[in-house]
Amino acid sequence: MRVRVLGSAAGGGFPQWNCNCANCRGLRAGAIRAKPRSQCSIAVTGDASRESSKWMLLNASPDLRAQISSFPELLPKDGARGSSIASVLLTDAELDHVAGLLSLREAQPLELHCTRRVFEWLFEANPVFGALIEASRFRWRPMENRQSIERDEAGLQVEAIFVGGKVPTYVKTPVDDPSGATVAYKIHDRDASIVYVPAIKRISEELVSVAGECDCILFDGSFWSDDEMARRGVGTRTSLAMGHVPIDGPDGSLARLSHLRARKVYTHVNNTNPILDEDSPERRAVERAGWEVAEDGMDIVL
Numbered sequence: 226m227r228v229r230v231l232g233s234a235a236g237g238g239f240p241q242w243n244c245n246c247a248n249c250r251g252l253r254a255g256a257i258r259a260k261p262r263s264q265c266s267i268a269v270t271g272d273a274s275r276e277s278s279k280w281m282l283l284n285a286s287p288d289l290r291a292q293i294s295s296f297p298e299l300l301p302k303d304g305a306r307g308s309s310i311a312s313v314l315l316t317d318a319e320l321d322h323v324a325g326l327l328s329l330r331e332a333q334p335l336e337l338h339c340t341r342r343v344f345e346w347l348f349e350a351n352p353v354f355g356a357l358i359e360a361s362r363f364r365w366r367p368m369e370n371r372q373s374i375e376r377d378e379a380g381l382q383v384e385a386i387f388v389g390g391k392v393p394t395y396v397k398t399p400v401d402d403p404s405g406a407t408v409a410y411k412i413h414d415r416d417a418s419i420v421y422v423p424a425i426k427r428i429s430e431e432l433v434s435v436a437g438e439c440d441c442i443l444f445d446g447s448f449w450s451d452d453e454m455a456r457r458g459v460g461t462r463t464s465l466a467m468g469h470v471p472i473d474g475p476d477g478s479l480a481r482l483s484h485l486r487a488r489k490v491y492t493h494v495n496n497t498n499p500i501l502d503e504d505s506p507e508r509r510a511v512e513r514a515g516w517e518v519a520e521d522g523m524d525i526v527l
């Protein structure tokens with residue numbers, strides 16, 4: 226299996242266009258050791274050796290057009306039109322995970338996997354995204370909890386695991402049961418498996434056990450601490466209110482997942498997060514606990 230990290234930052238990217246936090250300012254000025262990052266997405270294929278291999282895209286960020294251009298494997302190979310991207314999977318309906326779908330609107334039929342809940346919010350309630358379905362750009366395949374589907378053209382099997390997340394702020398109707406708002410994806414081929422979790426509010430025992438079976442986890446590294454936005458002087462919303470379990474703290478991902486034998490990679494890193502500064506104590510702490518921090522263009526071959 227080959228995983229290409231197309232983007233590794235949370236919404237806004239790094240540096241964020243309107244942000245002057247210590248990280249964004251430091252990166253622009255060259256005052257800190259850090260790398261710019263585009264918004265979070267990965268491409269996965271089960272057969273890295275065949276040139277004709279097809280890819281699955283997990284989430285479609287607003288930076289998707291540039292991300293496709295930066296990775297030759299996703300460019301048209303033969304014929305007048307075409308793409309190696311065969312399907313798109315959505316973990317949720319957050320704008321920074323779906324806005325790139327609009328960049329895939331030129332006639333190229335794609336399979337689209339997401340939960341019924343995400344489909345309702347994104348495509349049924351919104352005429353702009355709905356037009357993508359009406360024009361048959363995407364064929365929707367509903368994902369159920371713990372149900373496996375085959376993506377033969379990419380040589381992969383995919384299973385959705387419903388996890389605790391947040392309802393997108395643009396959803397104005399009351400939601401009694403938010404299940405299906407956010408999912409993790411377990412992806413495997415004959416040889417290896419990964420779990421992709423760019424957004425999660427609570428780490429359940431079920432998720433720990435799924436991650437324990439995998440060779441690699443790509444996990445929500447949005448925020449170091451719950452009060453990071455306030456600490457950085459750029460806002461008041463907490464990490465949990467934005468649907469992300471922080472890295473640090475007794476219920477944080479560092480405490481809950483560092484024991485796993487899997488290769489562990491933080492992704493979806495917010496521009497305020499001190500782990501982006503390669504010389505920070507927080508970066509050293511995650512590395513000491515066995516974690517890597519994803520970068521754009523990172524290749525994970527399993």
Ligand SMILES: [Zn+2]
Pocket residue numbers: 235236265319321322424493
């Ligand atoms: Zn996001």
Ligand SMILES: [Zn+2]
Pocket residue numbers: 240241244245246247248249250496497
């Ligand atoms: Zn910033």
